[in-house]
Amino acid sequence: MTIDTDKPAGPRSSKGERTRAKLLEAAKSVFEDHGFAEARISDIPERAGLSYGAFYHYFQSKDEIFREVAAFHERRLGAAVVEETELVDAPADAAVAWRLAAANRRYLAEYRREARLMRVIEEVSRYDTELNRARMRRHNFYAKRLAEAIAALQRQGMADEALDPTIGSQVITAMVTRFAEAWFVQGRVRCSFEEGVTQLNRLCMNAIRLAHRPPDH
Helix, strand or coil, X not given: CCCCCCCCCCCXXXXXXXXXXXXXXHXXXXXXXXXXXXXXXXXXHHHHCCCHHHHHHHCCCHHHHHHHHHHHHHHHHHHHHXXXXXXXXXXXXXXXXXXHXXXXXXXXXXXXXXXXXXXXXXXXXXCCHHHHHHHHHHHHHHHHHHHHHHHHHHHCCCCCCCCCHHHHHHHHHHHHHHHHHHHHHCCCCCCCHHHHHHHHHHHHHHHCCCCCCXXXX
């Protein structure tokens, strides 16, 4: 996988773009292996096969390159969920429910795939204000989409009419994201991927009292 960025700092040559991409890929690997605190700036250009000075040509600090790596993967998590929910093929009256289940599955799959990096992101976001703000934007984006889905289900008579969509969406989003961390980062859940997805979806559907739910698999 190639890390790209949407933060250009003026015109760059194709060679410059490739060099920068190499540094970002190397940084991801270094942070996965050593964590943030133990990673050294010199480790990054060394792993990329570049000179030490190449790093400072594109980045000012370890914090800057880590935030960019983290931001890319935060966006990737979000994009994967959006893509999955838009591609789900289901009957019209059950489409929202299918999208909710599919979004959870894709989120967990992507989180598991990048669990080594997510471990570092989870740790750093607890004290890095800028990174935490970026994560909260993703959290609120998910919650907003979920609130819209809950409201749609309520209009169809498929969900608990007494549930406040905004509050409910925040609770469920927190449950999904913390479950992913507990499972894939902290190792506190012991089960197959399918069983974990099934149990999470059951809890989410039960939380909104979904009348017509998608199948477990």
